[in-house]
Amino acid sequence: YPWGIEAMVYCMEHFPDAGFGLMAQDYHKNLSFPFCLSPKEAYADFYFRGKLIGMGPTGAIIKREAFEAVKGFSGTQYIGDTEMWYRLAAKWPLVCMPAQLVWWREHGEQQIKGEIKNNTIKSSRYQLMIDALQHPECPLSKADTEMAMGNVKNLFARNILIGLMSGKIKGSLELMRLTKLSMPDILRSFKRNKYPAKTR
Incomplete structure (x- = not known):
């Protein structure tokens, strides 16, 4: 959406130490967006909740400094984005952003x-x-x-x-x-x- 990138940047600016941001799902209803997870909290979310780690690159924003530090996406097909979230979250805090900032079109390909x-x-x-x-x-x-x-x-x-x-x-x-x-x-x-x- 036209306001999507603007909203993502707004969320990231609230947490200058964060390395990246992901759109969060509705199980975070008790928290006001944006909020930030430490590396430990992010990994706990990934492994004990399981929804945040499934967000694709369309619903993500990455600080250039962090992106370059991990040398970008590996290019591994199918799991490359998930691999990136693990690598980034191990080193930097993760910003959780509200959902519906992008339109995700589902298709057979x-x-x-x-x-x-x-x-x-x-x-x-x-x-x-x-x-x-x-x-x-x-x-x-x-x-x-x-x-x-x-x-x-x-x-x-x-x-x-x-x-x-x-x-x-x-x-x-x-x-x-x-x-x-x-x-x-x-x-x-x-x-x-x-x-x-x-x-x-």
């Missing part, structure tokens, strides 16, 4: 459509989530990192289990092989995910 049926892409996203947690710059505590790691494994293990139960044997076993999840991982996914005592 979008990459997100291809990911739904492609196990190689799914496994790449899984590995990205694990790698971000194992990176030396991960801002989460050791306990929260282990908790998040277990939740990520549960998420993908449940998808495999649902596939097996719905008769999609070949595809489910392929995803299991690509993610290197074991049968004990699949069985552990019956347990509920764990969350920190306080998740903003």
Whole structure:
């Protein structure tokens, strides 16, 4: 929208130390926009809420200094934007901006459509989530990192289990092989995910 960039710049100017901003979803209703998350808070949001990390580049604004410091997007297809959010959020605060600043047109040629049926892409996203947690710059505590790691494994293990139960044997076993999840991982996914005592 014509006012979208102006609103994004307005939000970023409120937090000069921030490295980037993402449009936030409606689960932040109890907070007034814009607001800022520290690296630790941003990672907790990514792993224990899960919606903010899914924002695409259309709903993002990046400070040039931060963009150049991480050498820009890697160019990795399908997961390059998510990869960038992890890299930026590990180093700089993240500004949460109100939704509806842009118009997102849905169509059949979008990459997100291809990911739904492609196990190689799914496994790449899984590995990205694990790698971000194992990176030396991960801002989460050791306990929260282990908790998040277990939740990520549960998420993908449940998808495999649902596939097996719905008769999609070949595809489910392929995803299991690509993610290197074991049968004990699949069985552990019956347990509920764990969350920190306080998740903003």
